Amino acid sequence: MSGEEAVVARSALGLVTVNLAAVVEQASVGADPYRIDADGAPYVPVGDGGVVLGVRLGDGAWAHVGDHAAPGACLVHADPAAGYALAAQACIGNLVTVRTGAAAGAAGAVIGKRGEGGRVIASFAQDVLARLRPGDQVAVRSRGQGAPDPAPGVSLRNIDPALLDALPVSAGSGVLAVAVRAVLPSMIVGNGIGRPTPMWDLDLQLTPATAARHEAAGLCLGDLVAITDLDARFNAGYRRGWLSVGLVVHGGSPQPGHGPGVTVIATGPAGAFAVRADPAGHRGLSEAAVAEAVAAGAGRELS
Amino acid sequence: MNVTTNADRLVTQVLAGEVWPPLGDRHGFRVDPDGRPFLLPGMGGVTLGVHCGDPATGYAGDHVEPGLSVRHHDPAANYALQYLSCIGNTVTVSSGPGAPAAGFVIGQHAYVLVDVAEPELRQVTSGDQVTVLAVGQGLALADHPAIVVKNCSPRLLSALAGGTGAGGRLEVHVAARVPAAAIGAGAGMASEYANTDLMGAYAGLGSDLSLGLEGLRIGDVVAMTDTDHRFGRGYREGWTSIGVISTGSCQLFGHGPGPSTIMSGPAEAFALVDDADANIGVLATAPAGRPS
16 A cells, blocks of 8 residues: 555544543642742742633633633543543543533533643533532543544644534635634744644743734634644644644743643645634634534434 | 853752663654654663764764763652753762763753763763762853853853953854754753753754754754743743753654753843854863862
8 A cells, every 4th residue: 555545545534432531630739839930030820720710712812810721621630641641632622521520411622732741621611610620520522633634735633623613714725724813933832842742732932022023912712823834743843834723722821931822733734724814803712612512512422 | 261250159069860771661662753653762871972072963863862861769859960960060970880980961851961981981881870069050140140040060161262252241152053943842841951952953854844953063052042041941032042962863853952051141141152163072171170
Protein backbone atom coordinates (compact mmCIF):
# COMPACT_ATOMS: atom_id res chain seq x y z
CA MET A 1 0.00 0.00 0.00
CA SER A 2 1.45 3.39 -0.90
CA GLY A 3 1.57 6.19 1.64
CA GLU A 4 -1.22 8.00 -0.15
CA GLU A 5 -3.38 4.90 -0.20
CA ALA A 6 -2.72 4.44 3.49
CA VAL A 7 -3.94 7.98 4.18
CA VAL A 8 -7.07 7.42 2.15
CA ALA A 9 -7.69 4.10 3.85
CA ARG A 10 -7.27 5.67 7.28
CA SER A 11 -9.69 8.46 6.45
CA ALA A 12 -12.33 5.86 5.68
CA LEU A 13 -12.03 4.29 9.12
CA GLY A 14 -14.78 4.84 11.64
CA LEU A 15 -14.06 6.90 14.74
CA VAL A 16 -13.96 5.04 18.02
CA THR A 17 -16.06 6.24 20.92
CA VAL A 18 -14.82 5.57 24.45
CA ASN A 19 -16.42 6.24 27.81
CA LEU A 20 -13.74 7.77 29.99
CA ALA A 21 -14.01 8.21 33.75
CA ALA A 22 -12.83 11.46 35.26
CA VAL A 23 -13.30 13.48 38.41
CA VAL A 24 -13.91 17.17 38.90
CA GLU A 25 -10.62 18.75 39.90
CA GLN A 26 -9.81 20.64 43.06
CA ALA A 27 -7.57 23.65 42.39
CA SER A 28 -4.24 23.13 44.11
CA VAL A 29 -1.27 25.29 45.05
CA GLY A 30 2.08 24.60 46.65
CA ALA A 31 3.24 25.45 50.16
CA ASP A 32 3.99 28.99 49.01
CA PRO A 33 0.83 30.91 48.07
CA TYR A 34 2.64 33.16 45.62
CA ARG A 35 3.58 32.98 42.01
CA ILE A 36 5.72 35.66 40.39
CA ASP A 37 4.37 37.74 37.55
CA ALA A 38 6.25 38.91 34.47
CA ASP A 39 7.32 42.08 36.25
CA GLY A 40 8.55 40.26 39.33
CA ALA A 41 5.58 40.92 41.60
CA PRO A 42 4.15 38.09 43.70
CA TYR A 43 0.49 37.20 43.32
CA VAL A 44 -1.91 34.54 44.57
CA PRO A 45 -3.21 32.49 41.62
CA VAL A 46 -6.99 32.30 41.44
CA GLY A 47 -8.99 30.18 39.05
CA ASP A 48 -6.12 27.94 37.95
CA GLY A 49 -8.04 24.70 37.55
CA GLY A 50 -10.92 23.17 39.47
CA VAL A 51 -14.45 24.54 39.31
CA VAL A 52 -14.58 28.21 38.30
CA LEU A 53 -17.86 30.09 38.50
CA GLY A 54 -18.73 33.21 36.55
CA VAL A 55 -16.18 32.83 33.78
CA ARG A 56 -18.16 32.31 30.59
CA LEU A 57 -17.53 31.50 26.96
CA GLY A 58 -17.60 34.86 25.22
CA ASP A 59 -16.01 36.71 28.14
CA GLY A 60 -12.85 38.66 27.43
CA ALA A 61 -9.68 36.64 27.85
CA TRP A 62 -8.45 39.16 30.43
CA ALA A 63 -11.85 40.11 31.89
CA HIS A 64 -11.22 38.30 35.18
CA VAL A 65 -8.54 38.56 37.83
CA GLY A 66 -7.41 35.01 37.30
CA ASP A 67 -4.54 32.78 36.32
CA HIS A 68 -5.42 30.38 33.49
CA ALA A 69 -9.09 30.59 34.56
CA ALA A 70 -11.23 28.38 32.32
CA PRO A 71 -14.96 28.75 31.65
CA GLY A 72 -16.24 25.72 33.52
CA ALA A 73 -14.67 22.82 35.35
CA CYS A 74 -11.41 20.99 34.88
CA LEU A 75 -11.58 17.19 34.79
CA VAL A 76 -8.73 14.94 35.83
CA HIS A 77 -7.96 11.35 36.76
CA ALA A 78 -6.09 10.31 39.89
CA ASP A 79 -3.90 7.85 37.97
CA PRO A 80 -1.36 9.80 35.88
CA ALA A 81 -1.46 7.44 32.90
CA ALA A 82 -5.27 7.43 32.89
CA GLY A 83 -5.12 11.22 33.10
CA TYR A 84 -2.94 11.40 30.00
CA ALA A 85 -5.36 9.13 28.17
CA LEU A 86 -8.22 11.38 29.29
CA ALA A 87 -6.45 14.47 27.98
CA ALA A 88 -5.36 12.80 24.74
CA GLN A 89 -8.71 11.26 23.83
CA ALA A 90 -11.25 13.82 25.01
CA CYS A 91 -12.25 16.14 22.19
CA ILE A 92 -14.03 19.46 22.00
CA GLY A 93 -17.74 18.81 21.73
CA ASN A 94 -17.73 15.50 23.62
CA LEU A 95 -20.58 14.90 26.02
CA VAL A 96 -19.74 15.02 29.73
CA THR A 97 -22.21 13.45 32.18
CA VAL A 98 -22.07 13.99 35.93
CA ARG A 99 -22.46 10.65 37.71
CA THR A 100 -22.21 11.52 41.41
CA GLY A 101 -22.91 14.40 43.77
CA ALA A 102 -25.50 17.14 43.81
CA ALA A 103 -25.26 17.69 40.05
CA ALA A 104 -25.61 13.99 39.17
CA GLY A 105 -27.45 13.55 35.91
CA ALA A 106 -26.48 16.96 34.54
CA ALA A 107 -24.55 17.16 31.29
CA GLY A 108 -21.96 19.45 29.77
CA ALA A 109 -19.41 19.28 26.98
CA VAL A 110 -15.67 19.31 26.55
CA ILE A 111 -14.43 22.67 25.27
CA GLY A 112 -10.67 22.20 25.54
CA LYS A 113 -7.74 20.77 27.41
CA ARG A 114 -4.75 21.96 29.36
CA GLY A 115 -1.18 20.76 29.43
CA GLU A 116 1.14 18.84 31.66
CA GLY A 117 -1.30 17.59 34.27
CA GLY A 118 -3.67 15.91 31.84
CA ARG A 119 -6.65 18.21 32.34
CA VAL A 120 -9.80 18.47 30.28
CA ILE A 121 -11.95 21.61 30.41
CA ALA A 122 -15.72 21.06 30.41
CA SER A 123 -18.43 23.67 30.06
CA PHE A 124 -21.62 23.37 32.11
CA ALA A 125 -24.53 25.70 32.67
CA GLN A 126 -23.80 28.03 35.58
CA ASP A 127 -26.44 26.44 37.80
CA VAL A 128 -24.84 23.04 37.22
CA LEU A 129 -21.36 24.40 37.93
CA ALA A 130 -22.61 25.82 41.22
CA ARG A 131 -23.67 22.33 42.29
CA LEU A 132 -20.46 20.62 41.17
CA ARG A 133 -17.98 19.71 43.85
CA PRO A 134 -14.35 18.67 43.40
CA GLY A 135 -14.25 14.89 43.50
CA ASP A 136 -17.57 14.42 41.72
CA GLN A 137 -17.28 11.67 39.15
CA VAL A 138 -18.07 12.30 35.51
CA ALA A 139 -18.04 10.33 32.28
CA VAL A 140 -16.58 11.77 29.10
CA ARG A 141 -17.93 10.26 25.88
CA SER A 142 -14.67 10.71 23.95
CA ARG A 143 -14.65 10.74 20.19
CA GLY A 144 -12.73 12.69 17.58
CA GLN A 145 -9.01 11.84 17.48
CA GLY A 146 -8.27 10.30 14.11
CA ALA A 147 -10.97 12.31 12.34
CA PRO A 148 -10.53 12.50 8.56
CA ASP A 149 -8.87 15.54 7.05
CA PRO A 150 -11.51 18.24 6.44
CA ALA A 151 -9.58 19.60 3.46
CA PRO A 152 -6.50 18.35 1.58
CA GLY A 153 -3.43 18.72 3.78
CA VAL A 154 -5.31 19.85 6.88
CA SER A 155 -5.18 17.59 9.95
CA LEU A 156 -7.82 17.80 12.65
CA ARG A 157 -6.92 17.48 16.31
CA ASN A 158 -8.87 17.54 19.55
CA ILE A 159 -12.32 18.17 18.12
CA ASP A 160 -15.34 16.00 17.45
CA PRO A 161 -15.86 16.75 13.74
CA ALA A 162 -19.59 17.04 14.46
CA LEU A 163 -18.86 20.26 16.35
CA LEU A 164 -17.20 21.94 13.36
CA ASP A 165 -20.67 22.97 12.20
CA ALA A 166 -21.00 25.09 15.35
CA LEU A 167 -17.87 27.05 14.50
CA PRO A 168 -17.12 29.52 11.69
CA VAL A 169 -15.35 26.78 9.75
CA SER A 170 -16.27 25.39 6.34
CA ALA A 171 -14.58 22.96 4.02
CA GLY A 172 -15.78 24.10 0.62
CA SER A 173 -13.63 24.80 -2.45
CA GLY A 174 -10.78 22.52 -1.48
CA VAL A 175 -9.49 24.62 1.41
CA LEU A 176 -10.56 24.95 5.03
CA ALA A 177 -12.18 28.37 5.41
CA VAL A 178 -11.87 29.64 8.97
CA ALA A 179 -12.99 32.90 10.55
CA VAL A 180 -10.81 33.91 13.50
CA ARG A 181 -10.43 36.75 15.98
CA ALA A 182 -6.76 37.25 15.15
CA VAL A 183 -3.82 35.86 13.21
CA LEU A 184 -0.80 35.64 15.48
CA PRO A 185 2.89 34.91 14.84
CA SER A 186 4.33 31.70 16.29
CA MET A 187 6.79 33.62 18.46
CA ILE A 188 3.81 34.57 20.65
CA VAL A 189 3.36 30.95 21.68
CA GLY A 190 4.89 30.19 25.07
CA ASN A 191 4.13 27.23 27.29
CA GLY A 192 2.98 24.33 25.15
CA ILE A 193 5.47 24.73 22.33
CA GLY A 194 7.41 21.51 21.83
CA ARG A 195 4.69 19.50 23.60
CA PRO A 196 2.28 16.96 22.11
CA THR A 197 -0.69 18.87 20.75
CA PRO A 198 -3.29 16.22 21.67
CA MET A 199 -2.39 16.63 25.35
CA TRP A 200 -1.33 20.21 25.76
CA ASP A 201 -2.67 23.69 24.98
CA LEU A 202 -0.60 26.58 23.65
CA ASP A 203 -0.39 29.65 25.87
CA LEU A 204 -0.39 32.97 23.99
CA GLN A 205 2.17 35.31 25.57
CA LEU A 206 -0.11 38.30 25.32
CA THR A 207 -1.31 40.89 27.81
CA PRO A 208 -4.08 43.43 27.26
CA ALA A 209 -1.29 45.93 26.50
CA THR A 210 0.52 43.80 23.91
CA ALA A 211 -2.55 42.15 22.36
CA ALA A 212 -3.51 45.38 20.63
CA ARG A 213 -0.34 45.21 18.50
CA HIS A 214 -1.70 41.98 17.04
CA GLU A 215 -5.29 43.22 16.76
CA ALA A 216 -6.16 40.74 19.48
CA ALA A 217 -7.25 43.12 22.23
CA GLY A 218 -10.79 41.80 21.86
CA LEU A 219 -9.76 38.19 22.39
CA CYS A 220 -12.55 36.19 24.06
CA LEU A 221 -12.92 32.74 25.54
CA GLY A 222 -14.20 30.44 22.80
CA ASP A 223 -12.62 32.47 20.00
CA LEU A 224 -10.80 30.87 17.13
CA VAL A 225 -7.31 32.16 16.42
CA ALA A 226 -4.77 31.28 13.74
CA ILE A 227 -1.05 30.96 14.46
CA THR A 228 1.36 31.32 11.55
CA ASP A 229 4.52 29.25 10.97
CA LEU A 230 3.38 26.60 13.43
CA ASP A 231 3.05 22.89 12.66
CA ALA A 232 0.93 21.25 15.37
CA ARG A 233 0.36 17.79 13.92
CA PHE A 234 2.47 16.03 16.56
CA ASN A 235 4.43 18.28 18.87
CA ALA A 236 3.88 21.97 18.23
CA GLY A 237 6.89 23.60 16.61
CA TYR A 238 8.12 26.20 14.15
CA ARG A 239 7.65 25.35 10.48
CA ARG A 240 7.77 28.18 7.97
CA GLY A 241 4.66 28.43 5.84
CA TRP A 242 2.38 26.40 8.10
CA LEU A 243 -0.69 27.43 10.01
CA SER A 244 -2.48 26.15 13.08
CA VAL A 245 -5.99 27.06 14.19
CA GLY A 246 -7.26 26.65 17.72
CA LEU A 247 -9.87 27.56 20.26
CA VAL A 248 -9.19 29.91 23.19
CA VAL A 249 -10.01 27.73 26.19
CA HIS A 250 -8.73 29.61 29.21
CA GLY A 251 -7.98 33.17 30.20
CA GLY A 252 -4.78 35.14 30.67
CA SER A 253 -2.00 34.58 33.16
CA PRO A 254 0.35 36.97 34.94
CA GLN A 255 3.17 34.42 34.65
CA PRO A 256 5.89 35.05 32.07
CA GLY A 257 5.63 32.64 29.16
CA HIS A 258 1.93 32.03 29.84
CA GLY A 259 -1.35 33.59 28.78
CA PRO A 260 -4.67 32.71 27.19
CA GLY A 261 -4.59 29.07 26.15
CA VAL A 262 -5.34 27.67 22.71
CA THR A 263 -6.36 24.07 22.09
CA VAL A 264 -5.35 23.30 18.50
CA ILE A 265 -8.12 21.95 16.26
CA ALA A 266 -6.58 22.10 12.78
CA THR A 267 -3.10 22.36 11.31
CA GLY A 268 -1.58 22.27 7.84
CA PRO A 269 0.26 24.25 5.19
CA ALA A 270 -1.01 27.85 5.17
CA GLY A 271 -2.19 27.41 1.59
CA ALA A 272 -4.64 24.74 2.69
CA PHE A 273 -6.58 27.35 4.68
CA ALA A 274 -8.53 30.47 3.83
CA VAL A 275 -8.34 32.52 7.01
CA ARG A 276 -10.38 35.63 7.61
CA ALA A 277 -9.65 37.70 10.73
CA ASP A 278 -12.40 39.78 12.26
CA PRO A 279 -10.90 41.55 15.30
CA ALA A 280 -14.21 43.16 16.33
CA GLY A 281 -17.02 40.96 15.14
CA HIS A 282 -15.66 37.42 15.47
CA ARG A 283 -17.87 34.85 17.18
CA GLY A 284 -16.33 31.52 18.10
CA LEU A 285 -17.72 28.76 20.30
CA SER A 286 -20.78 30.03 22.17
CA GLU A 287 -22.59 28.70 25.21
CA ALA A 288 -25.59 28.15 22.94
CA ALA A 289 -23.52 25.93 20.65
CA VAL A 290 -22.29 23.97 23.65
CA ALA A 291 -25.87 23.53 24.84
CA GLU A 292 -26.83 22.23 21.40
CA ALA A 293 -23.93 19.79 21.43
CA VAL A 294 -24.99 18.61 24.87
CA ALA A 295 -28.59 18.22 23.77
CA ALA A 296 -27.55 16.32 20.66
CA GLY A 297 -25.27 14.07 22.69
CA ALA A 298 -27.92 13.47 25.32
CA GLY A 299 -30.45 12.82 22.56
CA ARG A 300 -28.26 10.09 21.14
CA GLU A 301 -28.26 8.55 24.60
CA LEU A 302 -32.05 8.29 24.50
CA SER A 303 -32.40 7.06 20.94
CA MET B 1 34.33 40.57 31.86
CA ASN B 2 35.42 43.95 33.13
CA VAL B 3 32.56 44.82 35.43
CA THR B 4 31.97 45.67 39.09
CA THR B 5 30.07 42.98 40.99
CA ASN B 6 29.09 41.91 44.48
CA ALA B 7 30.97 38.62 44.07
CA ASP B 8 32.81 39.13 47.37
CA ARG B 9 29.49 38.94 49.21
CA LEU B 10 28.18 35.72 47.65
CA VAL B 11 27.74 32.55 49.64
CA THR B 12 29.01 29.17 48.49
CA GLN B 13 27.13 25.98 49.33
CA VAL B 14 28.46 22.48 49.04
CA LEU B 15 25.82 20.38 47.26
CA ALA B 16 25.73 16.66 46.74
CA GLY B 17 24.53 15.16 43.50
CA GLU B 18 24.54 11.88 41.68
CA VAL B 19 25.17 11.02 38.06
CA TRP B 20 21.66 10.09 36.96
CA PRO B 21 20.97 7.35 34.44
CA PRO B 22 19.20 7.90 31.14
CA LEU B 23 15.48 7.22 31.57
CA GLY B 24 13.18 5.49 29.14
CA ASP B 25 9.66 4.19 28.97
CA ARG B 26 8.27 0.97 27.61
CA HIS B 27 7.29 2.53 24.29
CA GLY B 28 10.72 3.90 23.51
CA PHE B 29 9.98 5.95 20.43
CA ARG B 30 9.34 9.65 20.13
CA VAL B 31 8.28 11.59 17.05
CA ASP B 32 10.37 13.94 14.90
CA PRO B 33 9.11 17.06 13.06
CA ASP B 34 7.91 15.00 10.10
CA GLY B 35 6.12 12.41 12.20
CA ARG B 36 8.83 9.78 11.99
CA PRO B 37 9.56 7.78 15.13
CA PHE B 38 13.05 7.81 16.58
CA LEU B 39 14.87 6.18 19.47
CA LEU B 40 18.15 7.92 20.24
CA PRO B 41 20.48 8.58 23.16
CA GLY B 42 20.89 12.02 24.67
CA MET B 43 19.61 12.84 28.13
CA GLY B 44 21.06 11.46 31.34
CA GLY B 45 24.10 9.43 32.28
CA VAL B 46 27.60 10.13 31.06
CA THR B 47 27.76 11.33 27.47
CA LEU B 48 31.20 10.99 25.97
CA GLY B 49 32.80 12.86 23.13
CA VAL B 50 30.88 16.15 23.31
CA HIS B 51 32.49 19.12 25.07
CA CYS B 52 32.44 22.89 25.06
CA GLY B 53 33.40 24.14 21.63
CA ASP B 54 32.13 21.05 19.83
CA PRO B 55 29.16 21.34 17.44
CA ALA B 56 25.79 21.37 19.21
CA THR B 57 23.99 19.80 16.26
CA GLY B 58 24.65 16.98 13.85
CA TYR B 59 24.51 14.10 16.31
CA ALA B 60 22.24 11.09 16.05
CA GLY B 61 20.88 12.09 19.43
CA ASP B 62 18.01 13.82 21.15
CA HIS B 63 18.62 16.51 23.78
CA VAL B 64 22.30 15.61 23.82
CA GLU B 65 23.64 16.42 27.29
CA PRO B 66 27.43 16.74 27.21
CA GLY B 67 29.38 15.12 30.04
CA LEU B 68 27.72 14.32 33.34
CA SER B 69 23.96 14.64 33.97
CA VAL B 70 23.43 15.15 37.69
CA ARG B 71 20.43 15.06 40.01
CA HIS B 72 19.67 14.43 43.68
CA HIS B 73 17.30 11.64 44.71
CA ASP B 74 15.32 13.81 47.14
CA PRO B 75 12.93 16.09 45.21
CA ALA B 76 13.45 19.22 47.32
CA ALA B 77 17.20 18.70 47.55
CA ASN B 78 17.19 18.23 43.80
CA TYR B 79 15.47 21.58 43.25
CA ALA B 80 18.12 23.20 45.42
CA LEU B 81 20.81 21.51 43.34
CA GLN B 82 19.19 22.57 40.06
CA TYR B 83 18.43 26.15 41.14
CA LEU B 84 21.69 26.91 42.96
CA SER B 85 24.24 25.33 40.62
CA CYS B 86 25.69 28.00 38.36
CA ILE B 87 27.64 27.83 35.14
CA GLY B 88 31.34 27.67 35.93
CA ASN B 89 30.93 26.09 39.37
CA THR B 90 33.53 23.48 40.18
CA VAL B 91 32.24 19.90 40.35
CA THR B 92 34.26 17.03 41.80
CA VAL B 93 33.58 13.35 41.29
CA SER B 94 33.35 11.96 44.83
CA SER B 95 32.97 8.23 44.35
CA GLY B 96 33.93 5.49 41.96
CA PRO B 97 37.11 5.00 39.95
CA GLY B 98 36.71 8.47 38.39
CA ALA B 99 37.24 10.26 41.72
CA PRO B 100 38.55 12.87 42.27
CA ALA B 101 38.21 14.15 38.71
CA ALA B 102 36.99 17.74 38.47
CA GLY B 103 34.97 19.62 35.90
CA PHE B 104 32.64 22.58 35.73
CA VAL B 105 28.93 23.24 35.37
CA ILE B 106 27.90 24.20 31.82
CA GLY B 107 24.19 24.63 32.46
CA GLN B 108 20.96 23.10 33.67
CA HIS B 109 18.54 20.87 31.82
CA ALA B 110 16.50 19.36 34.63
CA TYR B 111 19.91 17.85 35.25
CA VAL B 112 22.96 19.84 36.23
CA LEU B 113 25.32 19.35 33.30
CA VAL B 114 29.04 19.03 33.94
CA ASP B 115 31.87 19.14 31.42
CA VAL B 116 34.79 16.91 32.41
CA ALA B 117 37.86 16.27 30.29
CA GLU B 118 37.43 13.15 28.16
CA PRO B 119 40.03 10.84 29.80
CA GLU B 120 38.52 11.40 33.28
CA LEU B 121 34.97 11.33 31.95
CA ARG B 122 35.49 7.78 30.72
CA GLN B 123 35.94 6.59 34.32
CA VAL B 124 32.55 7.90 35.52
CA THR B 125 29.17 6.21 35.25
CA SER B 126 25.59 6.57 36.51
CA GLY B 127 25.32 6.35 40.27
CA ASP B 128 28.67 7.98 40.96
CA GLN B 129 28.47 10.80 43.49
CA VAL B 130 29.56 14.34 42.70
CA THR B 131 30.03 17.49 44.77
CA VAL B 132 29.10 20.91 43.44
CA LEU B 133 30.53 24.10 44.96
CA ALA B 134 27.48 26.18 44.18
CA VAL B 135 28.01 29.93 44.01
CA GLY B 136 26.52 32.58 41.77
CA GLN B 137 22.83 33.12 42.50
CA GLY B 138 22.52 36.69 43.75
CA LEU B 139 25.36 37.93 41.59
CA ALA B 140 24.65 41.55 40.64
CA LEU B 141 26.33 44.13 38.43
CA ALA B 142 26.74 47.38 40.34
CA ASP B 143 26.75 49.59 37.28
CA HIS B 144 24.00 47.73 35.38
CA PRO B 145 20.98 47.65 37.68
CA ALA B 146 18.56 46.87 34.83
CA ILE B 147 20.33 43.60 34.07
CA VAL B 148 19.45 40.55 36.16
CA VAL B 149 22.22 37.93 36.38
CA LYS B 150 21.40 34.31 37.18
CA ASN B 151 22.92 30.84 36.92
CA CYS B 152 26.29 32.53 36.39
CA SER B 153 29.30 31.99 38.66
CA PRO B 154 31.68 34.85 39.37
CA ARG B 155 34.29 32.68 37.69
CA LEU B 156 32.34 32.59 34.43
CA LEU B 157 31.68 36.31 34.55
CA SER B 158 35.40 36.96 35.00
CA ALA B 159 36.28 34.63 32.14
CA LEU B 160 33.91 36.19 29.58
CA ALA B 161 35.01 38.96 27.25
CA GLY B 162 33.41 42.39 27.43
CA GLY B 163 32.26 44.48 30.36
CA THR B 164 31.05 47.96 31.09
CA GLY B 165 31.40 49.87 27.85
CA ALA B 166 30.70 53.18 26.24
CA GLY B 167 27.51 54.83 27.36
CA GLY B 168 27.26 52.52 30.35
CA ARG B 169 26.05 49.54 28.35
CA LEU B 170 27.24 46.05 29.15
CA GLU B 171 29.31 44.66 26.31
CA VAL B 172 28.58 40.98 25.87
CA HIS B 173 30.29 38.89 23.22
CA VAL B 174 27.88 36.51 21.53
CA ALA B 175 28.43 33.72 19.01
CA ALA B 176 24.87 33.97 17.68
CA ARG B 177 21.73 36.08 17.89
CA VAL B 178 18.62 33.99 18.29
CA PRO B 179 15.31 35.24 16.83
CA ALA B 180 12.23 35.01 19.05
CA ALA B 181 10.64 32.59 16.59
CA ALA B 182 13.25 29.99 17.58
CA ILE B 183 12.19 29.80 21.21
CA GLY B 184 10.77 26.34 21.80
CA ALA B 185 10.07 24.15 24.81
CA GLY B 186 11.02 25.77 28.08
CA ALA B 187 8.98 28.92 27.58
CA GLY B 188 6.90 29.60 30.65
CA MET B 189 9.21 27.70 32.98
CA ALA B 190 11.44 29.04 35.75
CA SER B 191 14.67 30.39 34.28
CA GLU B 192 16.73 28.81 37.07
CA TYR B 193 15.65 25.36 35.89
CA ALA B 194 16.27 23.39 32.69
CA ASN B 195 16.88 25.53 29.61
CA THR B 196 15.30 27.08 26.53
CA ASP B 197 15.15 24.75 23.56
CA LEU B 198 15.88 26.45 20.26
CA MET B 199 13.97 25.37 17.18
CA GLY B 200 15.34 25.99 13.71
CA ALA B 201 18.50 23.95 14.29
CA TYR B 202 17.49 20.58 12.84
CA ALA B 203 20.61 19.81 10.83
CA GLY B 204 19.71 17.58 7.92
CA LEU B 205 15.96 18.18 7.95
CA GLY B 206 13.82 20.45 5.79
CA SER B 207 14.69 24.05 4.99
CA ASP B 208 11.22 25.07 6.16
CA LEU B 209 12.35 24.13 9.68
CA SER B 210 15.56 26.17 9.58
CA LEU B 211 16.13 29.42 11.41
CA GLY B 212 19.83 29.39 10.62
CA LEU B 213 20.98 28.01 13.95
CA GLU B 214 22.59 24.78 12.78
CA GLY B 215 26.10 26.15 13.43
CA LEU B 216 25.71 26.52 17.20
CA ARG B 217 28.37 24.93 19.42
CA ILE B 218 28.18 23.58 22.94
CA GLY B 219 29.14 26.39 25.30
CA ASP B 220 28.38 29.22 22.87
CA VAL B 221 27.19 32.44 24.45
CA VAL B 222 24.08 33.58 22.58
CA ALA B 223 21.62 36.49 22.74
CA MET B 224 17.90 35.73 22.64
CA THR B 225 15.92 38.56 21.07
CA ASP B 226 12.65 39.76 22.63
CA THR B 227 12.89 37.54 25.69
CA ASP B 228 12.64 38.46 29.36
CA HIS B 229 14.03 35.77 31.63
CA ARG B 230 14.16 37.70 34.89
CA PHE B 231 11.24 35.90 36.55
CA GLY B 232 10.72 32.94 34.24
CA ARG B 233 11.05 32.54 30.51
CA GLY B 234 8.76 34.78 28.54
CA TYR B 235 8.43 36.73 25.33
CA ARG B 236 8.78 40.48 25.76
CA GLU B 237 9.49 42.87 22.93
CA GLY B 238 12.56 45.01 23.47
CA TRP B 239 14.19 42.73 26.03
CA THR B 240 17.24 40.55 25.62
CA SER B 241 18.40 37.46 27.45
CA ILE B 242 21.90 36.01 27.29
CA GLY B 243 22.36 32.25 27.47
CA VAL B 244 24.96 29.52 27.19
CA ILE B 245 24.26 26.55 24.90
CA SER B 246 24.30 23.63 27.33
CA THR B 247 22.48 20.92 25.35
CA GLY B 248 22.71 19.77 21.75
CA SER B 249 20.89 18.04 18.92
CA CYS B 250 17.20 17.24 19.11
CA GLN B 251 14.96 15.26 16.85
CA LEU B 252 11.90 15.96 18.99
CA PHE B 253 9.84 18.69 17.34
CA GLY B 254 9.72 22.03 19.12
CA HIS B 255 13.02 21.24 20.81
CA GLY B 256 16.66 21.79 19.99
CA PRO B 257 20.00 23.00 21.30
CA GLY B 258 19.32 24.84 24.53
CA PRO B 259 20.78 27.92 26.18
CA SER B 260 20.80 28.14 29.97
CA THR B 261 20.10 31.77 30.89
CA ILE B 262 22.81 33.91 32.50
CA MET B 263 21.50 37.47 32.01
CA SER B 264 18.32 39.31 31.13
CA GLY B 265 17.54 42.98 30.69
CA PRO B 266 16.24 45.68 28.37
CA ALA B 267 17.92 45.45 24.96
CA GLU B 268 19.36 48.94 25.38
CA ALA B 269 21.24 47.85 28.52
CA PHE B 270 23.44 45.61 26.37
CA ALA B 271 26.00 46.29 23.64
CA LEU B 272 26.22 42.95 21.85
CA VAL B 273 29.51 42.13 20.14
CA ASP B 274 29.35 39.41 17.50
CA ASP B 275 32.25 37.10 18.23
CA ALA B 276 32.47 33.56 16.90
CA ASP B 277 34.76 32.68 19.83
CA ALA B 278 32.22 33.61 22.53
CA ASN B 279 32.18 30.25 24.27
CA ILE B 280 32.49 29.12 27.87
CA GLY B 281 35.23 26.71 26.85
CA VAL B 282 37.48 29.42 28.27
CA LEU B 283 36.54 28.01 31.70
CA ALA B 284 38.77 25.00 31.09
CA THR B 285 41.77 27.22 31.67
CA ALA B 286 40.21 30.09 33.62
CA PRO B 287 41.33 30.82 37.21
CA ALA B 288 39.27 28.85 39.70
CA GLY B 289 38.20 32.02 41.52
CA ARG B 290 37.12 32.07 45.12
CA PRO B 291 36.58 29.92 47.01
CA SER B 292 38.77 27.09 45.81
